[in-house]
Amino acid sequence: MSTSTTDGRPMRADARRNRRRVLDAARVAFEEGGNEVQMEDIARRAGVGIGTIYRHFPTKQALVDELTSEWLAEGAANAAKALELDDPWEGLARFVQLSSEVMARNRGLRDVFGDVGRLFEEDARVQNHELSANVTLLLDRARNAGTLRDDIGFDEFRALMCGLAMAVTGSAPGKHHTYADVVLKGLHT
Template sequence: MTTAKPLRADAQRNRARLLEAAEAVFAGSGAGASTEEVARVAGVGIGTVFRHFPTKEALLEAVYVGRLERFAAEAEELTSSVDPVAALLGFFTRTVQQAATKNALAEALSAAGVSTEHANSTAGTALRTALTTLLDRAQRAGGVRSDIGIGDLVGLMIGASHAVSGKDDAARDRIIAVVVDGLSARR
């Protein structure tokens, strides 16, 4: 069995720039944006794109997984927050606010025949684990309804993410506020 050689430092920088550029390009122009545009924004040649990501679908999947990994890392970091209620509700709000890009990437992956379940596996598990801790801490602090389970919370995040898709900022924020209010414990 062979193991992949670690990337040289310049190759690591190029890969990171490509992922950053791809996320910006896909967020601004949708998942239909070209790999040539990604290369241009990253300041590299198209050959560099395909050296790191042999297909556009591989690039989309890497961007999608990268977003999930960042969400999981943020949620994990928040598990030790002094104010667990603000940590959970703030994370919920930020995640839903950024949903349009994630949904577009997921739809593009599905259209290309790439399973988002596979892409979700590792990062999704870490995210769910951190969310479970955040929810438990917020409930013990008395700021979130005690009858909400992790499945409910994830369902609300997904549902709210779809509900805000295509809405203007005011409508998006109003929808999020209604859901957050519904999560909050009644005093």
């Protein structure tokens, strides 16, 4: 999150608070409504004028990119927690399960992950190298332990996780557990 103005000066405290209010309101709005959320709704939720949003985020896409950055950082933290588990398969399984739980409650994240190519391209607007590194470690550990199929690399896993996000979209409450289990059964040797 930027704490500087475009000319490099530190952002005033009230501007930082307003920016955070906008992000918090946008997070809730996007989690509930996905990319269909209107900027006016976010302004209402944040208790600010629409101009305040556009001062911090000149486009809706800039706001989505900032939220995506936060969501990916949370994914990196979840992958790091999963790496703390001693059993490599349990670590990978825990990450898939945690991810499915997040996807189940976050329509905006599902919208982002539904666009497989955009999110993970080398030149994507928003990237999280820690998430990629942690997931790669989870996969390598499970493969080296003989519990992950040899033909599943980072690209294949990424595509499956994007598919999981799409499966969760519009599904009945609680079905994300079923879909995560199916993915895990397909990954396991």
